[in-house]
Amino acid sequence: MKHLPELHSQFDLSEARIDRGQLVERRLSDLAGCFEDEDSFAKSLAKGNPLIYQVSSQEPGNGLGDMHFGIGMLMPGRIGDEYYLTKGHLHESREAAEVYICLSGTGAMLLEHEQTGDVQLVPMTSHSFVYVPGYTAHRTVNTGIEPLRYIGVYPANAGHDYQTIAKRGFRHRVVATTDGPQLLLRESHS
Ligand code: F6R
Numbered sequence: 516m517k518h519l520p521e522l523h524s525q526f527d528l529s530e531a532r533i534d535r536g537q538l539v540e541r542r543l544s545d546l547a548g549c550f551e552d553e554d555s556f557a558k559s560l561a562k563g564n565p566l567i568y569q570v571s572s573q574e575p576g577n578g579l580g581d582m583h584f585g586i587g588m589l590m591p592g593r594i595g596d597e598y599y600l601t602k603g604h605l606h607e608s609r610e611a612a613e614v615y616i617c618l619s620g621t622g623a624m625l626l627e628h629e630q631t632g633d634v635q636l637v638p639m640t641s642h643s644f645v646y647v648p649g650y651t652a653h654r655t656v657n658t659g660i661e662p663l664r665y666i667g668v669y670p671a672n673a674g675h676d677y678q679t680i681a682k683r684g685f686r687h688r689v690v691a692t693t694d695g696p697q698l699l700l701r702e703s704h705s
């Protein structure tokens with residue numbers, strides 16, 4: 516059976532790109548304010564401005580019931596003891612959930628419910644799903660030594676609210692310890 520071209524897309528796992536995808540790249544400088552240790556952030560930035568993560572996504576339609584999806588790749592590394600992370604966001608349509616499909620690498624999804632403050636650190640390992648419920652801020656961290664690759668699928672009307680996170684920040688952070696990754700309260704959280 517011949518696929519309609521706009522309904523079928525190939526993705527390149529190693530490069531984390533989808534055919535016809537829109538590419539967003541986030542470098543270290545784009546993550547100002549996301550890490551607790553500002554001195555380590557400034558020192559790292561003085562040495563260079565590496566790519567921290569990228570997302571290649573498709574938005575096939577914006578009608579009721581449509582879906583958007585993207586493949587992300589988050590590099591391994593740390594600022595001080597804090598693992599490389601995505602900016603993190605709430606969905607503009609707060610009720611919109613999302614499904615992540617973890618493809619390769621080792622990491623975790625930091626989830627904080629906007630109203631109840633409930634927090635969870637959900638493992639992201641290859642061949643696993645993470646369900647992100649609505650009303651929940653979500654941020655991906657790479658706790659491993661290889662790029663973390665995943666696919667996210669979400670309702671077309673989800674939208675991305677970065678401002679609430681930029682203003683309030685996450686209340687927790689994920690740090691490296693001798694016992695492995697640990698969830699700590701962020702000291703600077705207001
Ligand atoms: C989409 C979604 C992911 C993220 C990606 C990058 O709703 O959750 O595709 O967009 O992990 O993270 P942010 O968007 O927080 O920079």
Ligand code: ZN
Binds near residue numbers: 604606613653669
């Ligand atoms: Zn999302």
